[in-house]
Amino acid sequence: MQLALAEAEAAAAAGEVPVGAVLADSDGRILARAHNLVERLNDPTAHAELLAIRDAAQRLGTKRLEDASLYVTLEPCAMCAQAIALARLRRLVFGAYDPKGGGVEHGARIFEQGTTHHRPEVVGGVRESDCAAILRDFFRARR
Amino acid sequence: MQLALAEAEAAAAAGEVPVGAVLADSDGRILARAHNLVERLNDPTAHAELLAIRDAAQRLGTKRLEDASLYVTLEPCAMCAQAIALARLRRLVFGAYDPKGGGVEHGARIFEQGTTHHRPEVVGGVRESDCAAILRDFFRARR
Numbered sequence: 001m002q003l004a005l006a007e008a009e010a011a012a013a014a015g016e017v018p019v020g021a022v023l024a025d026s027d028g029r030i031l032a033r034a035h036n037l038v039e040r041l042n043d044p045t046a047h048a049e050l051l052a053i054r055d056a057a058q059r060l061g062t063k064r065l066e067d068a069s070l071y072v073t074l075e076p077c078a079m080c081a082q083a084i085a086l087a088r089l090r091r092l093v094f095g096a097y098d099p100k101g102g103g104v105e106h107g108a109r110i111f112e113q114g115t116t117h118h119r120p121e122v123v124g125g126v127r128e129s130d131c132a133a134i135l136r137d138f139f140r141a142r143r
Numbered sequence: 144m145q146l147a148l149a150e151a152e153a154a155a156a157a158g159e160v161p162v163g164a165v166l167a168d169s170d171g172r173i174l175a176r177a178h179n180l181v182e183r184l185n186d187p188t189a190h191a192e193l194l195a196i197r198d199a200a201q202r203l204g205t206k207r208l209e210d211a212s213l214y215v216t217l218e219p220c221a222m223c224a225q226a227i228a229l230a231r232l233r234r235l236v237f238g239a240y241d242p243k244g245g246g247v248e249h250g251a252r253i254f255e256q257g258t259t260h261h262r263p264e265v266v267g268g269v270r271e272s273d274c275a276a277i278l279r280d281f282f283r284a285r286r
Contacts, residue, residue: 106258
């Protein structure tokens with residue numbers, strides 16, 4: 001999560017909503033790291049989680065990352081949660097909860113749907129206050 | 144939808160799950176067209192809808208496609224439905240319903256969630272039997 005937080009800091013410095021993600025294999029080796037690039041890429045889908053999954057899958061030459069764990073500073077939205085299921089990730093670890101836009105513990109609750117055919121282990125609230133502080137500071141500074 | 148069906152046919156010919164998508168502006172001009180490329184790109188997120196949205200957004204240099212309508216041969220999954228909301232599409236027109244994996248009329252029902260901050264107009268079942276037939280034939284041939 002420390003690396004994901006560093007990615008979030010890099011996003012904030014670039015004027016992107018500060019969310020960072022890291023994908024690691026079961027030995028803890030880093031497969032990909034990414035932060036939000038919605039503004040820079042003009043891509044509404046360029047969330048940290050989606051970028052990390054796409055990067056790792058393409059680099060490893062596989063559409064399934066069954067061995068991988070995703071660490072992300074914010075509860076994924078429904079788009080990213082469904083992408084996690086499609087990529088068959090083993091584990092999702094996230095920091096801050098997102099009652100307004102989350103799709104794991106809120107709203108669509110993707111992993112509880114019968115239409116979702118893979119459910120990762122989920123651990124939420126890891127370094128929650130640090131992860132939330134980056135977002136709070138970012139939006140406060142922009143007001 | 145005719146063009147989206149042609150994209151789905153192209154997907155089938157390439158060994159990809161045959162789903163096609165076309166984005167058009169309010170004058171009916173084509174902004175992007177795409178079909179599934181999950182296998183070729185080794186990208187679990189390379190669904191037709193996501194590819195079309197990313198392509199149009201990057202080409203137009205905007206993260207929001209407020210004027211656009213998406214035509215897709217299959218009910219979008221939750222990932223693609225949330226991407227449609229993030230891109231602020233005006234309208235979603237889809238062909239076949241997808242009780243097993245859909246996220247619009249089934250499962251996560253993304254546009255009915257309080258965590259979804261934009262709801263497009265939705266029209267389902269357009270050329271439903273043609274859109275479903277391509278998928279049925281594809282999976283039958285692979286068994």
